Structure formats: structure tokens, C-alpha cells
Amino acid sequence: MDFTLSKEQRDIVRAARKFANGEFLDRALEFDREEKFDLDLWRKACELGFVGVFIDPAYNGAGMGFLEHSLITEEFWAADPGIGQAILSTTFGSELLLLYGSEDQKQLVLPKLVAGEAIISTAITEPDAGSDVTGVRTTAVKDGDEWIINGSKMFNTNGTIATWILMFCMSDPENPSRHERHSFILIPTDTPGFKAKKILGKTGIRASDTADVSLKNVRVPIDHLVGKQGQGFHELMAFFNRTRLHICAQAVGLARGALDEAVHHTKERRQFGAPLASFQVTQFKIAEMATLIRAARNLYYEAAWLVDRGNLDHALIAMAKWFSAEIAVRCADEAVQMHGGYGYIDEYKVNRLYRAAKVLEIYEGTKEMEKTIISRSILG
Numbered sequence: 001m002d003f004t005l006s007k008e009q010r011d012i013v014r015a016a017r018k019f020a021n022g023e024f025l026d027r028a029l030e031f032d033r034e035e036k037f038d039l040d041l042w043r044k045a046c047e048l049g050f051v052g053v054f055i056d057p058a059y060n061g062a063g064m065g066f067l068e069h070s071l072i073t074e075e076f077w078a079a080d081p082g083i084g085q086a087i088l089s090t091t092f093g094s095e096l097l098l099l100y101g102s103e104d105q106k107q108l109v110l111p112k113l114v115a116g117e118a119i120i121s122t123a124i125t126e127p128d129a130g131s132d133v134t135g136v137r138t139t140a141v142k143d144g145d146e147w148i149i150n151g152s153k154m155f156n157t158n159g160t161i162a163t164w165i166l167m168f169c170m171s172d173p174e175n176p177s178r179h180e181r182h183s184f185i186l187i188p189t190d191t192p193g194f195k196a197k198k199i200l201g202k203t204g205i206r207a208s209d210t211a212d213v214s215l216k217n218v219r220v221p222i223d224h225l226v227g228k229q230g231q232g233f234h235e236l237m238a239f240f241n242r243t244r245l246h247i248c249a250q251a252v253g254l255a256r257g258a259l260d261e262a263v264h265h266t267k268e269r270r271q272f273g274a275p276l277a278s279f280q281v282t283q284f285k286i287a288e289m290a291t292l293i294r295a296a297r298n299l300y301y302e303a304a305w306l307v308d309r310g311n312l313d314h315a316l317i318a319m320a321k322w323f324s325a326e327i328a329v330r331c332a333d334e335a336v337q338m339h340g341g342y343g344y345i346d347e348y349k350v351n352r353l354y355r356a357a358k359v360l361e362i363y364e365g366t367k368e369m370e371k372t373i374i375s376r377s378i379l380g
């Protein structure tokens with residue numbers, strides 16, 4: 001494997017960094033404190049071609065790989081995780097449509113996501129079904145040429161602003177296998193019976209919308225089924241094997257942002273008559289952070305590279321997701337430590353990075369679930 005980025009990839013990194021540093025830094029504190037976001041920033045990112053680069057040209061995407069999307073994600077998250085998430089999560093679900101959507105579904109949704117005209121979201125988690133996705137109880141029942149959906153979802157990213165939500169529902173409750181009972185259904189959020197309520201008080205990524213969703217007799221046409229009826233669990237696993245790579249890139253970006261802040265601060269801040277960076281304790285922390293970041297990046301680059309070549313390795317993806325999230329938490333913690341009391345104040349970027357990091361070990365598979373996948377691949 002050649003680890004050198006191509007000229008085109010280096011240009012993507014440069015452009016994403018310039019955009020993020022130019023547009024995010026001045027507004028990050030306001031969005032974080034007020035738990036809001038300005039969607040014009042998302043539209044601008046779409047105009048500049050940063051959103052959905054992995055979507056095929058047939059649907060107006062750039063037709064690049066998950067690696068290129070990761071490069072953008074790293075830069076956005078290094079600048080500000082909340083804004084990075086608010087912008088790049090707007091395509092969360094397109095990966096599933098690309099894999100399993102009908103041609104009509106892809107034509108309807110994907111070009112609008114790239115153009116900044118619509119947002120897609122994916123709702124799996126429920127009040128009583130988190131890590132165990134087979135416990136999802138939201139029902140989808142056929143009634144003539146329609147599906148009727150009833151239930152509730154938790155922690156749905158972009159739930160209050162999405163145009164469509166891919167709803168993970170129980171469609172085949174009688175199937176003897178609990179892995180053959182669920183299906184994805186595409187729901188336009190303006191359908192009667194759909195309600196979303198914003199969740200306030202998140203620890204981090206507060207610019208990103210998260211919602212409780214309820215569905216009461218929501219009716220959609222029968223052709224809104226995505227993929228095959230009863231195969232939702234398997235489709236979800238395939239989906240996560242793409243989207244977990246995005247989380248790796250978020251984590252590595254965040255960790256690198258923390259390292260940059262730590263380097264800058266420890267060179268400026270003087271104690272005992274010398275810059276903090278001159279103390280060996282600081283130097284070792286910086287060395288460890290840089291090494292962990294490099295290791296995490298190499299792990300997920302390899303995983304993304306294999307996916308882009310159609311040779312997916314699910315255990316490697318789980319390793320990359322667990323490891324990158326854990327090093328993000330650790331690097332953010334060390335960076336706050338090196339800032340002393342200043343790091344405890346939200347005006348300092350490092351504070352936002354620290355608060356944002358934890359979610360990486362929770363969403364799209366907790367670190368315990370990732371370790372379960374890894375150990376199963378070894379022990380059988």
C-alpha cells in the first residue's frame with residue numbers, strides 16, 4: 001500500500017483546511033454555547049464541493065472514495081467538531097442508499113444532498129434499543145400499497161432539520177431469526193404523524209442537531225422500502241462498515257486539533273522561567289499524542305482504502321473505530337491538561353474538543369461493541 005496522498009488528495013486537504021479555518025473558528029463558540037447552527041455554512045460547504053464527495057457522478061457527486069471524504073472530515077473536525085458534524089452529517093444515510101436504494105430513490109435524494117438542498121438522516125436507536133439493534137420495536141406494517149409506521153426513536157442526528165429519514169423498523173416480527181425482522185423505510189419528514197423534538201444539553205458537538213422522534217400512523221408508499229424487506233439488520237451492518245470510517249476521521253481530526261492547540265499553548269505559556277514546551281513531561285506528551293494520531297490514521301486509511309477497493313474488512317474497521325475514538329479522548333484530555341485552568345473554560349478551543357471527543361466512543365457502535373466485533377473475528 002502506498003501511503004502517499006495524490007496531488008488531488010493534497011489539494012482537497014488544503015482546500016478543506018482553508019475553508020474550515022476561515023469559516024468555523026470565529027463562530028464555533030457561539031454555536032456551542034447557544035446549541036445552534038447556521039445552515040448557510042452547510043450550503044456554502046456544498047457549493048464548494050465538500051459534501052458527499054463519495055456519491056457517484058450519476059447523482060451529481062464527485063465519485064471519489066471514502067478516503068477523500070475522510071480527508072475533508074479530518075480537517076473540519078480539527079477546526080471544530082460541532083460544525084464539522086453539522087455540515088458532514090447531512091449525508092448520513094446516503095451510504096445506505098448507494099448500497100441498497102432503488103434507482104428512483106437515489107435520483108430523488110442524492111443530487112439534492114450534494115447540492116445543499118436537502119438533508120438525510122438515519123434513525124436506528126430507540127429508548128429501549130441501543131447497542132442491541134435487533135431490539136428495535138418501531139413497527140412498519142403493510143396496508144394495501146402503503147406502509148404504516150409507529151414508534152419512537154432516540155438521539156437522531158438532524159432529526160428536526162432532515163428532509164428524509166431512513167427509519168429502521170420492525171417489518172417482520174414473526175421471522176424466527178431476530179436478524180431477519182427489520183427493514184429500512186425512507187420517510188419524508190413532512191409526512192403527517194412525524195414529530196421531532198430537539199435534545200438540548202449535549203456535552204459536546206452542540207452545533208449538531210440531535211432529536212427525539214415519534215411516529216404515529218405515518219403512512220408512506222410501499223416503494224419507500226429501501227433494500228429488501230427483512231434484510232435491514234444485514235444492510236445496517238454494511239452501512240456501519242462505511243460510516244464508522246467517518247467516525248475514525250472525526251476522531252483523528254479532533255485529536256490533531258488537540259495536538260495543534262497543545263503545541264501552540266506550550267510554546268507560548270511560560271512557567272518557572274521557561275516555556276512549558278521546554279519541560280520533558282510536555283515533550284513526552286506531545287510525542288505520545290503525535291504517535292497515537294499517526295497510528296490511528298494509518299489504521300483507518302488502510303480500512304478506507306480496502307473499502308474503496310471493494311475489499312472490506314469489518315474487523316479492521318472496528319479496530320480503527322475503537323482505537324481512533326479512544327486516542328481522541330486521550331489526546332483531548334492531555335491537551336486540556338497542558339492548558340491548565342484555561343483548558344477548563346469554554347472560550348478555549350481545546351475545551352470544545354475535550355467535550356466533543358467522548359461521543360466518538362459512543363455513537364455508531366460503542367467501543368465495547370467494536371471490541372466484541374474484533375474479538376469475534378479472532379475467537380469465532
Ligand SMILES: Cc1cc2nc3c(=O)[nH]c(=O)nc-3n(C[C@H](O)[C@H](O)[C@H](O)COP(=O)(O)OP(=O)(O)OC[C@H]3O[C@@H](n4cnc5c(N)ncnc54)[C@H](O)[C@@H]3O)c2cc1C
Binds near residue numbers: 132157359
Ligand atoms: C450525539 C449523538 C448522536 C447520535 N446520533 C444517532 C443517529 O443519528 N441515529 C441513531 O440511530 N442513533 C444515534 N445515536 C445513538 C447512539 O448510536 C447510541 O447512543 C449508541 O449506539 C449506544 O446505545 P445506547 O445509548 O442505548 O447505550 P446502551 O446500548 O444502553 O449501552 C450502554 C453501555 O452498555 C454497554 N453495553 C451494552 N451492551 C453490552 C454488552 N452486550 N456487553 C458489554 N457492554 C455492553 C455499551 O457499550 C455502553 O457502554 C446518537 C447518540 C449521540 C449521543
